[in-house]
Amino acid sequence: MDAGNGKLVLQSKNVCVVGGGMAGLAAARELRREGHAVTVMEQSGDVGGQWLYDPRTDGADPLGAVVPVRVPSSIYACLRLISPREAMGFSDFQFLPREGDDHDPRRFPGHREVHSYLREFCDAFGLMDAVRFNTRVLRVAAAAAPVTSTAGQWAVRSVRHPGGGTDDDAAHEVVEEVFDAVVVATGHYSQPMLPSGIEGMEEWSRRQLHGHSYRTPEPFRGETVVVVGCGDSGKDIALDLCRVAREVHLAANAFSMEEATTPAMSRVLANHGEVLRLHPRICRLHAEGRVEFADGSSVVADSLIYCTGYRYSFPFLDTGGAVTVEDEVVGPLFEHVFPPSLAPSLSFVGVPRKILVPWFFETQAKWVAQVLSGRRALPPEEEMLRAVEEHYRAREAAGVPRKLTHNIGGVEPLKMYEFGEKYCDFAPLEEWKKELIVSSILSMKDDAETFRDHTDDSEKVQKGLRAWRGLAARPQDG
Template structure:
């Protein structure tokens, strides 16, 4: 056993998008931190690997589904000239720049794989953990004791495949999971069946539709398809995720809000006509984001099909009685299985059909100490990266003894309430066990950390600009560094520059922006909105 010092020692497992901010904030707390990364470089999911790998990996053509402002860490705004929706290579460059800027690689041991994470002797008193690690180059295995562990390996590594369809054993072609899909090469002039209309399935279907003979996209229950781009060409999240919209959502009945979104989505293309209309509510499933799918359906290169009924050699029969012959490849975009095999041999955190017993999807309920945190195990309406950063901040605040965590009985009540809300809202699926809404969830974590965003009206007496921006600007992670632990003195400037960076992405010559902006509200209109909201606040 390697000795530890009197200073808090923190272990971060994984140097991807969740692991990097975990290192960053551990350093801000003054902890000793070491990060074990099994691969030779940082980036995790965002580092494209053309070779087959057990680790999660994006496709060669993957572009982020959330805008750069909502994907950014709380103290590292993206470059203005970067596109609003970055290719995975640019996203990787952003992660590397973040690591370089804060000297995070000094704390990463590459090609070191965490084999096991176990409670140390006298854990009940100390809350400490023993982490057993293998050096992938030398095969040497060491065990080190830590005061806290942040597990940041994601949940897209273990592919889930459904039970075989009837007759599938007669199919002579290739059946593969989306996890193993890299790019279009090798699929030219094929007839392909893609099973699943989530983001990966639709991305694969769209890409292959350009080179394949025919792509059939199998949808069991349909999906609502969102654009990355909203009115006037603005990123959709930069328009939707504001405090003003959140306030409106609180007073508008759900049925009216859902009807409005449904109308907007169908205005773009009729989901029923295109074979994608689901039975569930427009907010009852994780959103599918794809800008090109309706065009590929319209030109016939993608045919939407219902669930597979059976195989008969190279013929695939569907549940509506239709069929397609001469199928070459079937790609299963059927999700992933949540698993923690290295944490006490998978016995500590029980997983039942992707259901996990974690408070705020972070802390195992079976433990008396909050010294182990699962980071990034969420499926958000919004960006996962700033949420993972907030989760890391919460775990580190707990280890430092500076959190505002509720007692166990209160945690159980909160989890029961959330489970009931999730069951009521979402269609039952393995996919909908860790769903969160970006703004409410970020606020919940902030209240536990002590970095609550100051209410917009508190700025009115001395800073009307910040009052307006707090209410109407895209509510990015920078707002959660205005106050609280390790407040960042550049947060206000970062918030002020959001619109500039959005506009500069379209125009590297920095000409005057002409795009419509949610934050460009006249002082008079802002005062009217502020007065109405203030009255509603007082009445409630």
């Protein structure tokens, strides 16, 4: 907005952020910096989102079939980062190592260190007073029909659970408030995705659960366990189980052993071959407990753990069909952030996958905050829709499966680094950090089990690290 003398007059909006994890905290900080009033609604009793470890699981729904899940966290006890801490962190609040009994100074620390860092971030920037804990959002919808893009306000209905639970009969009364804008920052690692194409899942009589409900290996002591999925969590959980299980069978999403056996997997099998076995994908489950694989082999198992990923789920969001989730695509979203017909009053932070967090969330959040204030303008709705369609067509022409629409780092990593420079003049990530990320990925592909515990940094990375560690000697911005 122009004040008439050429000076830009920024607007202050009343904004609701749904979710108090990494993405939500990034959004809250950037919105406040831009002069907006912020209310963060977080269903847990602390900040951190997925990084807030919860030993509880929903025993009545171990497969996570109910929407939404009752226990949002999917963190298991042994989880460690797969990205180096030196390349993570907010741009002005680095994820520096801290010494002491309550800290984990390793390059790839465990989940508690990440949660501690997020708490420190909140304290440093005074965000805690913006967060309503134990508050679950029930519905986000237009405050008045029909929904319009720039002028529309949003009615947010929420309920507080003082004990941190999700039982409605133990909750306080439902509250509905009106906000100028809503930022959805609920992440995408809570609602389990179960595999398709496995016959007999309904008939199989023994224990089945999704990795979302796995915490420690102890309940599986002495058992024969089949872990479905060879992604990061599948390998982590399989190796964790090797400490106590009688046998662990890892089923890959492949039709042959040749497809399933990677160099990293060969190393893991060599180290744990007395307990761990690799198989191609499961084709059928038999009621008596037998698991049949695509190559005709089978094993009788006590438990099945599906490490088959998570799906986007926004059960509280009512946009009248303007935003949908189909085939793991949230859309239409301009640059994975703004629904063209509802922008800028509705936005999403944290939809992309395979990106550097929380750094990338910070770039998205800064863009959202500046668009809401009027510092930056979005293209016309038609132009944003055209850009979304062009993105879909380009991915399809390149042979990228539709389910990978929001996979940025794994398909177009340069776009991840260019995003902030393009939309909010965000300082580019240092080259030594990019090199460290690439070397870590290559190391993980070579040795998935021990890559976190050895380093082979180039001279450029070592020079960058010396300057980065120097930040520990002086306070960070607050």
